[in-house]
Amino acid sequence: MNKCWLRCTRCSRKTDFRLIGKCPECRGTLLVEYDMDQARPTFTKKNLSRRSEASLWRYHELLPIHSPKSAVSLGEGWTPLVRLPSLEARLGLKRALVKREEQNPTGSFKARGFAVAVSLLSERGIAKAAVPSNGNAASAFAAYAARAGIEAHVFLPRDCPPLIVEECRLYGAHTTLVDGMIHDAGQRIDALQAEQGWFNAGTLREPGRVEGKKTMGFEIAEQFGWKLPDVIVYPTGGGSGIIGLWKAFNELQALGLVDGCLPRLISVQEEGCRPIVDAMASAPSPADSGAERTASPTGMRVPLPPDLDLLVSILGKTGGTAVAVGQDEIRSAQRTWGTCGISASPEGAATLAGLLKLREAQGIDPDETVVLFNTSHALKYLTPLSTGTHE
Secondary structure (H helix, E strand, C coil): CCCEEEEECCCCCEEECCCCCECCCCCCEEEEEECHHHHCCCCCHHHHHHCCCCCHHHHHHHCCCCCHHHCCCCCCCCCCEEECHHHHHHHCCCEEEEEEHHHCHHHECHHHHHHHHHHHHHHCCCCEEEEECCCHHHHHHHHHHHHHCCEEEEEEECCCCHHHHHHHHHCCCEEEEECCCHHHHHHHHHHHHHHHCCEECCCCCCCHHHHHHHHHHHHHHHHCCCCCCCEEEEECCCCHHHHHHHHHHHHHHHCCCCCCCCCEEEEEEECCECHHHHHHCCCCCHHHHCCCCCCCCCCCCCCCCCCHHHHHHHHHHCCCEEEEECHHHHHHHHHHHHHCCCCCCHHHHHHHHHHHHHHHCCCCCCCCEEEEEECECHHHHCCCCCCCCCC
């Protein structure tokens, strides 16, 4: 295992590596730092090109597990990066590509975060864990916990897509539906913590999920021949993916594997639940005002991101922004993805809808290279033919 520790993003306090997510001093988010001098001799372009491991574990020097042999894996990562000529022609863009995260185990990018998070739990002998989720995180956690022999408990909003609920049960997770939203599910886990004694693996509650998701950034760099795109458009709820991408690119810069400016990171949210968009604009969000949140039940519906200030800071540092799109725009974008041969979830469709809106507003230049993220496939959001209920 490469030497690593935790560093607070708010007060810069350094602490020994542990499965915690918040700084004991200021409650800022803790992220993993590595001894880059130790990683540099083996984490090289040449060595990586020779590795046959077509998964995120090819980047083991910059992952916080003791040994690659202890990885809890279902073959996650190394997803295709596919060019989109028809979209380039439609929008007058030099290059547009989609990172096809729907090809991960359990059909979403959430597999990355939980491959690393569950590996950390397994290494420490944790036998019981819980996760609040809008859907895809729960099914990914359930699958990896099953793989590791960990008792999984998932808490989901009652309007979670039924197929995802059934998927969690298929993996053997104890599945509870909660009135309200993801933060209400999180409160249920916290309230039962003393009684149940489980580990809470929610967003930014431990360092593994960000570390798993950062491998998306490593892959983009490697797939682009160690150059970085100009713009990345990413659907954002809790924000660990944005944090992970930003972290990955900074680590690659520290190792001298990429240079120049980081990609502009653009967060896309749905109208009705847009805390990051509102924070970027310094406007009150529905979460602050108490207004009704009308966004559909997807991974973007997170009224209270665990570290909104950090997300705003990252978007600002990269010259990025946040944009909100409506449900009609998302549905239209899903159909457009379909004409490209891509099965896109509402979250993945939101990235395309966001790109269309930004391009129309001249927020993206014609000569820029843009990467869109499709974080899950459409089938998980279909209404089942069965008339049965999921309680």
